[in-house]
Amino acid sequence: MTKEEILQVLREKNDYVSGEYLAESLGVTRTAIWKQIHTLIKEGYVIDSQQNKGYRLVGVPDRLYASEVKYGLQTKLLGKRVVHFNVTTSTNIVARQMAEEGVEEGTVIVAETQTRGKGRLGRKFITKGGGVWMSVILKPNIDPMHASSITLMAAVSVTKALRGMGLEAVIKWPNDVFVNGKKICGILTEMSAETDIVNFIILGIGVNVNNDIPLETATTMKAELGKEVSRVRFIQALLEELEEDYLTFKEKGFTPILWNWRRFSDTLGRPVEVSCQDEKIRGVAQDVDEDGSLIVKLTDGTVKKIVSGDCRHLKNIKEK
Numbered sequence: 001m002t003k004e005e006i007l008q009v010l011r012e013k014n015d016y017v018s019g020e021y022l023a024e025s026l027g028v029t030r031t032a033i034w035k036q037i038h039t040l041i042k043e044g045y046v047i048d049s050q051q052n053k054g055y056r057l058v059g060v061p062d063r064l065y066a067s068e069v070k071y072g073l074q075t076k077l078l079g080k081r082v083v084h085f086n087v088t089t090s091t092n093i094v095a096r097q098m099a100e101e102g103v104e105e106g107t108v109i110v111a112e113t114q115t116r117g118k119g120r121l122g123r124k125f126i127t128k129g130g131g132v133w134m135s136v137i138l139k140p141n142i143d144p145m146h147a148s149s150i151t152l153m154a155a156v157s158v159t160k161a162l163r164g165m166g167l168e169a170v171i172k173w174p175n176d177v178f179v180n181g182k183k184i185c186g187i188l189t190e191m192s193a194e195t196d197i198v199n200f201i202i203l204g205i206g207v208n209v210n211n212d213i214p215l216e217t218a219t220t221m222k223a224e225l226g227k228e229v230s231r232v233r234f235i236q237a238l239l240e241e242l243e244e245d246y247l248t249f250k251e252k253g254f255t256p257i258l259w260n261w262r263r264f265s266d267t268l269g270r271p272v273e274v275s276c277q278d279e280k281i282r283g284v285a286q287d288v289d290e291d292g293s294l295i296v297k298l299t300d301g302t303v304k305k306i307v308s309g310d311c312r313h314l315k316n317i318k319e320k
Contacts (some may be wrong), residue, residue, distance in 0.1 A: 018054035095135035130211030170266035180218035276309030
């Protein structure tokens with residue numbers, strides 16, 4: 001008997017449930033039920049207890065507990081297993097360790113806070129409570145040269161989930177998601193691969209939801225909507241969008257995903273400066289090709305393909 005099983009019964013009944021009924025249904029003693037009820041209360045669940053009536057679930061905490069994320073989640077693959085941490089180093093680090101141990105595809109690792117969150121290009125990613133910090137283990141059975149497509153795919157999924165919550169999200173190449181000119185989400189993918197096959201991909205996603213951050217260059221869902229957002233409802237929406245896009249990618253390839261990426265792009269058609277290695281390339285972003293590379297037309301009319309880099313939007317091509 002687990003506390004999740006008790007929660008399931010309380011949710012289904014949506015009324016007072018006697019300790020005797022819970023004990024008989026779950027095959028344990030009433031004392032064991034009482035102990036688990038108090039554990040749930042310590043975790044933030046609001047459970048009303050009435051003599052001769054039993055227990056009733058009144059409220060749930062704003063925590064991304066596995067039982068909360070999985071309850072009502074409409075997916076077949078992603079989120080079948082959810083691992084929750086109050087604090088961890090980095091969900092990507094934990095996910096990689098689990099993937100190397102052979103954990104099943106679709107496992108989701110989520111944390112309330114991270115002490116060593118990672119961003120693109122080796123940057124530190126500060127992750128305080130109130131956001132959604134998660135990693136998903138994927139095993140797409142693809143050539144390593146196509147792995148970058150997963151990153152762009154994730155940006156599309158996040159954008160669709162944010163738009164579903166009422167936010168006009170857009171994508172800055174390659175995978176940053178913005179709302180009203182401010183970053184709201186970062187994505188980092190890491191992989192383990194052989195010469196011709198990917199063993200697994202760790203898809204790390206961080207979304208500012210209700211967390212407090214400096215709002216000069218970044219933003220949160222709470223700041224944009226003017227109210228707190230249910231993180232559980234958002235992470236469920238995100239996993240559902242992500243699964244739909246991932247299954248499409250596995251069945252039909254990257255082309256239909258790329259169509260959506262272009263539709264949501266805030267980069268295409270704009271003057272940009274892309275820093276890659278020791279070079280800064282300026283021009284107008286023309287397109288993104290099938291491997292996720294940015295196609296930039298330079299001022300001299302030549303066209304350059306940029307596989308990876310740090311992209312900055314410019315007001316005009318001569319901007320300093």
